Amino acid sequence: MSQKSCTSCKRITTKERCSVCNNPTSSNWSGLLIIIDPESSDIAGELNINLPGEYSLRVR
Amino acid sequence: MEDLKNSIYALKTSAGQERNVARLLARKANESGVGITAIIVPESLKGYVLVESSTKIDMQNPALKIPHLRGVVEGKGADNNGNIISFDEVKKFLKPEPIISSIKKG
Ligand SMILES: [Zn+2]
Incomplete structure (x- = not known):
């Protein structure tokens, strides 16, 4: 599964939305x-x- | 002068294995209580990971026997605290400039 980064807090996740923010x-x-x-x-x-x-x- | 607790070490890895080494190192750090507090894998630094640690990195430590981890970069201190890499240098990796802003207009 591809890893993504939260566009706000930059936390890495596989989800579409950050589980923290x-x-x-x-x-x-x-x-x-x-x-x-x-x-x-x-x-x-x-x-x-x-x-x-x-x-x-860095995330875009 | 900032109030810093830890030192930054550069560890040499096999090319292309930076993230794998960092993740294994993080797991080992959680298990064994070596003083590693954070690990940075800058995209621009091929063959190295940067490790923030409260204790001196000792490659003889069994917890640091990790595939593709080649060794710690030794050398004279780059800053007043005798660190190989100063915290100011690390900050550049933490906040990479967007490529577009480094291109001068005109
Ligand atoms: Zn977030």
Whole structure:
């Protein structure tokens, strides 16, 4: 099943809508970011991500 | 100066295996409690993944025995904290410029 990225929060999913923020998803994305420990990650802090999981770096 | 907790490491992977390595690494990090907090696979960086970690990456660690993971890039610090890759450099990968905006008009 093809992976898509939320056009708002960039979370990766196979669904048509993001399960977290309910915005539409897009298959036009690139770059992968995996957040393992959002509470101690500087990157998660920089991007205001507070849920572990997979995100794209860029989505259209 | 930002208040940063972790260091960024560049890990060498086989070409084309960046995402697979990152996903396996994430699973291992969840299982074994190595200090990896995030992993970046920039599209523009072939043969590498960037790892944010609270502890030094030790390739002898059995948790890091992953197919297509070739090693950690060693070198002199690029910033004041002795990190190989500075957080400012990482930010460029986190917020890639759309291609169109880098083309000058005129
Ligand atoms: Zn979303």
